[in-house]
Each structure stands twice: as C-alpha cells, then as structure tokens.
Amino acid sequence: MSTIDYDPYSHEAMKDPYPLYAAMRKEGKPHFMPKYNGWALARFQDIWDASTKVDENCTFTKGQTPGQVLLGEPVPSTFMTMDAPEHRKWRGLIRHEFTPEGVRESEQRLRELTRELLAPLLKKGEFDVYSDLSNRVTCINAGYNLGLPREDAEKWRGLIDDMLHREEGQVGGGSPRNQAAAGQLFGYFGQYVHELRTNPALAQRYTKIFLEASVDGRTLTDEEMMFYLFSLLVVGSETTPITVAGTFWNLEHNPDQKAAVLKEMAAGKTDLARKAFLETARYDQPTNMLARVAKKDFELNGVQVKAGQPLLFLYASAERDESVYPNPDKFDMYRQPTEKSLMFGHGGHKCLGMHLGVMMGCILVEEILKAVGDYTVVEEKCERLYGEHLSGWGKVTIKFKPHT
Numbered sequence: 042m043s044t045i046d047y048d049p050y051s052h053e054a055m056k057d058p059y060p061l062y063a064a065m066r067k068e069g070k071p072h073f074m075p076k077y078n079g080w081a082l083a084r085f086q087d088i089w090d091a092s093t094k095v096d097e098n099c100t101f102t103k104g105q106t107p108g109q110v111l112l113g114e115p116v117p118s119t120f121m122t123m124d125a126p127e128h129r130k131w132r133g134l135i136r137h138e139f140t141p142e143g144v145r146e147s148e149q150r151l152r153e154l155t156r157e158l159l160a161p162l163l164k165k166g167e168f169d170v171y172s173d174l175s176n177r178v179t180c181i182n183a184g185y186n187l188g189l190p191r192e193d194a195e196k197w198r199g200l201i202d203d204m205l206h207r208e209e210g211q212v213g214g215g216s217p218r219n220q221a222a223a224g225q226l227f228g229y230f231g232q233y234v235h236e237l238r239t240n241p242a243l244a245q246r247y248t249k250i251f252l253e254a255s256v257d258g259r260t261l262t263d264e265e266m267m268f269y270l271f272s273l274l275v276v277g278s279e280t281t282p283i284t285v286a287g288t289f290w291n292l293e294h295n296p297d298q299k300a301a302v303l304k305e306m307a308a309g310k311t312d313l314a315r316k317a318f319l320e321t322a323r324y325d326q327p328t329n330m331l332a333r334v335a336k337k338d339f340e341l342n343g344v345q346v347k348a349g350q351p352l353l354f355l356y357a358s359a360e361r362d363e364s365v366y367p368n369p370d371k372f373d374m375y376r377q378p379t380e381k382s383l384m385f386g387h388g389g390h391k392c393l394g395m396h397l398g399v400m401m402g403c404i405l406v407e408e409i410l411k412a413v414g415d416y417t418v419v420e421e422k423c424e425r426l427y428g429e430h431l432s433g434w435g436k437v438t439i440k441f442k443p444h445t
C-alpha cells in the first residue's frame with residue numbers, strides 16, 4: 042500500500058509536481074490512485090512499455106487529457122481521440138506538412154515573422170519571451186496553416202491561455218474564465234466552418250485537406266471540422282512557447298552555459314542554442330501529462346491494469362527519471378542524447394508536430410539571442426504555469442540593452 046497521496050488536481054501537484062514524481066518513481070511500479078480507480082505512470086520505462094503496446098491495450102476514444110479521462114470532460118472527435126487503424130488514416134492526411142522536409146518549407150517565413158514581431162520589442166529593452174513574442178509567433182503560424190486571418194491571432198492567443206488557466210485548487214477546466222474562452226473559440230470556428238461550407242474556395246492548407254477528405258467513405262461533419270481546427274490551433278501553439286521561455290530562464294540560472302551559447306552565437310553558430318532548447322524540453326517538459334483508458338486487462342511492470350481504468354502518462358516525470366538521465370534535476374545542455382526519449386511521446390500517437398516545434402523553438406531562441414545578446418531575467422516578472430496539463434514557464438521577462 043503506497044504512502045504517497047497523489048492527485049493530479051491537488052494544489053501540491055499543480056504547483057510543483059516534481060517531488061511527488063520522484064517519490065512515485067522510487068516505488069518502482071505504476072502508482073495506483075484509489076480516488077480515480079486508475080494508474081499514474083511516473084517511470085520512464087513504464088510509459089515507454091505502455092506506449093509500445095498502446096494500440097493493443099488502450100483506447101483514446103475516452104479522451105487524451107486528464108480532464109477527459111478522470112473527470113469525464115467532453116471528448117472532441119479528432120484523430121487525436123481515435124484508435125488505430127482509423128487514427129492513422131486521418132492523421133496521415135496532413136503528415137507530409139510535418140515531415141522534416143515539409144517543415145523546412147516554412148523556415149524562412151517563420152524567421153521573417155519572428156524578426157518582424159521582435160523589432161519593436163528590441164527598442165523597449167525588456168519583454169516577456171512567452172506572451173510578447175513566442176506565443177504570438179506560434180499562434181500566427183498555427184492560424185496560417187489553417188488558413189485563418191492573421192489579425193485574429195492575438196485574440197486566439199489570449200483565449201487559449203484563458204482556456205487553460207487554472208485558479209488555485211481548481212479541478213478541471215470548468216471555471217467561468219475557461220468556459221467563456223472555449224465558448225468564444227468554438228463560436229469563432231463555428232462561424233468559420235459555416236463560411237467554408239458556403240464558399241469552399243476559402244479553405245487553405247490543412248483546412249482544405251480536412252474539408253475535402255473522405256476516409257472509408259466518411260467525410261467530416263461541421264462539428265468535427267470545428268474540433269479539428271480548434272485542436273490543431275491549440276496543440277500547434279501551446280508547448281513550443283513554454284519551452285522557448287524556459288530556455289531563457291534556464292540559461293540565466295546556468296551562467297556558464299549561457300556564456301557558452303552567447304560565445305558560439307557571436308561566432309555565427311547555433312548548435313548550443315539548439316541544445317539548450319532541447320534540454321529545456323526535457324528538464325521542463327511542457328506536456329506534463331496525457332492520458333488513456335485501458336480497453337482490456339493487461340499486466341504492466343508487475344501490476345494488473347483492468348479494462349476501463351484510466352492511465353496517466355506523466356511525461357514530465359519520465360524525462361527526469363534517474364535511471365535514464367544521470368543527475369536528472371540538473372539543467373545540462375551538454376547531455377549526450379539518449380537512445381530513447383519521451384520528449385514527444387512514443388508509439389502511434391507520438392507528437393505529430395515535433396519537427397515543427399523544434400524548428401520554431403530554435404528559430405525563436407536564435408533570433409532573440411542574436412538580437413539582444415546578453416540579457417538578465419527580471420525574476421519578479423516571471424511565472425511558472427500552474428495546473429495539471431502543462432508545465433514549465435508561462436512568463437519569462439528579459440532585460441537587455443535597448444536598440445536605438
């Protein structure tokens with residue numbers, strides 16, 4: 042019987058889950074949560090093994106977020122909440138756009154967008170890496186890929202943040218602030234889908250692909266179309282800016298590594314800036330956790346999982362697992378890459394946007410450092426995220442010599 046009282050919605054877990062994660066990893070097996078009649082997987086190997094057999098043992102149709110599987114929040118119907126083989130067919134429709142070659146086509150556009158939004162901030166000598174720049178770039182890009190007007194990007198950014206915001210002790214995403222934001226976003230997409238149906242020539246990129254798609258004789262309903270646009274906007278813009286902001290925080294608190302990155306940047310190279318971004322994605326894994334439901338009884342590292350039980354994949358814990366990463370609580374951009382990684386998940390539902398996320402993140406880190414050079418972090422204007430779903434830095438303000 043475990044002595045650890047882990048509830049993903051407790052204040053302790055939503056504020057700083059890392060001590061709880063370390064304690065659960067020490068238990069050496071999946072952690073049972075009696076309150077939810079389910080399992081929290083904190084160890085790297087347990088998540089890896091469960092992910093390897095996820096199609097055989099689990100279903101995504103009951104949801105993919107902790108709120109959906111633990112609290113019964115509504116499950117939007119997209120490929121993210123489908124099982125194989127249907128999942129692969131719908132996800133595969135936009136796969137090319139996310140291959141290394143596919144994302145390279147966006148590199149120049151993203152660099153220009155970053156420079157354009159960065160220029161006015163440089164004159165101020167201080168800005169929040171998350172909301173003043175990174176989150177804007179990722180939202181505008183996600184909107185661009187869906188063919189949405191750029192002018193609306195500021196509005197979506199604020200609405201997504203409001204939708205994911207958690208008050209102290211809040212259980213799930215049902216606060217008036219969350220609901221109002223979700224209502225506005227769905228209202229916006231509902232109207233957009235209506236316009237697309239009336240005038241299909243408006244549809245571009247992913248929107249065009251999904252609007253015209255027919256898989257096994259099935260096309261998307263208006264509601265499903267809305268869920269696809271909504272979900273792709275959210276997943277395409279939430280995790281990357283958190284990691285970019287965290288990179289600036291982590292370098293500031295590791296001055297030797299910051300000096301090395303700046304020195305290399307001054308010599309026109311960006312390898313260390315990239316390593317710092319990737320190490321931040323490990324150290325401060327933005328996808329704190331995702332979830333599935335067992336569709337049959339199966340054994341996992343000595344415990345018997347029963348059909349219908351929820352499973353939490355605690356990615357942020359896996360990426361601090363001492364049996365995989367020596368000295369895991371240290372930010373060390375010089376780490377050797379490991380043979381296996383859970384930074385972007387594993388198995389059939391592995392992150393679709395990993396190449397895009399890494400490219401966008403590295404462009405942002407490089408362009409900011411190139412322009413500002415050395416900087417300091419304004420600690421009183423920084424905030425860690427609070428909640429069950431995402432983790433890391435949601436505000437990191439940096440100060441530097443203003444450009445004249």
Ligand code: HEM
Pocket residue numbers: 105120121122132273276277278280281284322327328331332354356383384385386387389390391392393394395397398399402
């Ligand atoms: C640093 C940036 C990112 C990180 C760390 C990250 C991490 C992850 C992780 C851990 C998963 C696994 C989901 C699971 O286990 O169910 C995932 C899934 C996913 N990610 Fe990312 N992600 C990032 C950026 C992006 C971007 C830019 C996109 C753009 C569209 C994206 C799209 C997706 C999608 C669509 C899925 C669900 C895939 C499926 O269910 O088939 N991600 N991501």
